[in-house]
Every structure is written in structure tokens, then in C-alpha cells.
Amino acid sequence: MDRIPILKMGDFLLVTIQVDLYDQLAETLESDLVNMVKKYNSRGVLIDISAVSIIDSFMGRILGNISTMSKIMDAETVVVGMQPAVAITLVELGLPLKGIHCALNVERGMELLRSKIGFDNQEETDDDDSDLE
């Protein structure tokens, strides 16, 4: 059966969707991801959809599910790289992906993930200090 690979990178899980999704494939990804979060005690999930040309209501729901399920397992999800045409279509379809954190690209997504789980607590404290000065 087809599967979308999930890469473990430190405390994060990385998914790059490079193929056209059909429903079964998306559902498999959802359960695989949630299981991997548990298995590796992951704190964050990054999903790169820059190669995805179509997101319909089903795929949108799966993204929402992944985000919510990870959340209640104490992991944050960030979706990155959405194509402009996909964003336009999603909003017109009536699916604004509420509650899903998004970032423009992988780099910014990683930053967002780190800040969400307070990874750079140390740095943040430093920043706070400098703000006070």
C-alpha cells in the first residue's frame, strides 16, 4: 500500500507531501503521524505541502484532524508552503483551515514550531532581558 514517508528530526516529525493525495493515502498519513508522535515523543510536526496542487474539503479536514490530534498529545503542528492558488481555492470553498498554524516556508515553519513549544526558552529570556534594557 502507498504511504507518505515521515522523517524524524530531533524532537520534530517532518512530512513532505510530494505526491497527489487521494483519501485513503491521507487517512493513512493521519494515523501514521499520530502513532509516530507517540513512538518518538515528538513535540512538533511540520507538514510541507508546497508540492500539493489540490486541497479539497477532505484533505483540509485531515490537516485539521492531524493538528487537533497532535495538540491533545502535546505536539504542535505547522503546515508550510501552501501554493497561492490552493489558498484562494480553500477560502472560496469555505474552508479557511481555522486552528491550523501555517508558515510560508520550511525555515519559518521550523522557527514557528520552536517558538510554540518554547524550545529556545533560554534565548527568549535573553531577548526579554535585552528588551528591558
Added chain:
Amino acid sequence: MIVTLSKDTINVQREQDTIFLRNRIKEWATKIGMGLVNQTKLITAASELVRNMLKYGGGGTVNIEIVTKGRENGVRLIFVDKGPGIHDINQAMKDGFTTGKSLGLGLPGAKRLVSEFDIQSVINEGTTISIIKWKNG
């Protein structure tokens, strides 16, 4: 008046067939020079409708046509299934209505994404949905 220029029929029986269908639609839309945003809208609408066809109609056929009304060209898709039909079309066209456990965005969402939308359904005989996306529409 809308004239059909060329036509193709695709059988959809399994989920995997939807990917083939999407690619064919993209091919045809590119052929008439449709822009990326309109292509994406059309294919997303098709993806919603073909899911309904598989889920409720047990599969069916999709006609892809290149149509023209004078100066403007477009792609018409006709989804035909021999499923149980839709009891209340007005209700099915409402946002958030579903008999399954989905979001209920399929039919109304697809309608918002295309230029023209027509649905005919006969109980116990099947459902036919026809959509058109004009190149610049």
C-alpha cells in the same frame, strides 16, 4: 449557446481513479489556456464531486468536454452515477449538511468554485451533476 468541441469519458470506480481524472482535467484545462487559479478551482470542485460519486453513488462516469460560447472557451465536466439519488437537493446544497461524517462542504463548495452548476437527481435512478468553468470565469 454552448457548443461542445471535444469530449472524453472517464470511468471512476476506485479512489485511485480520481488522480487520473484530476490529471486529465488539468491537461484539458491547460489546452485551452486556463490560468492556474481557475484550474485549481475546477479540479478542487471535481475532486469534491467525484468523492460524492464514489461514496454515495458507488462510482460512475465523468465526461470531460471542451465547450465554447462564442469567444469564450471552457471545460465542462458531467458526473453521472446510478446511485440512490438525492432526496432533497435544496438541503444537500446547504453548507454543513451531510448524511455522512464529512464537513458538508462538497456540493455547495463545488458550486462556489465553478462558473455554472447544474444538478439533476432521480430517487433510485441516480444523480447527474454538470459543471462548467470558463477560461476567464
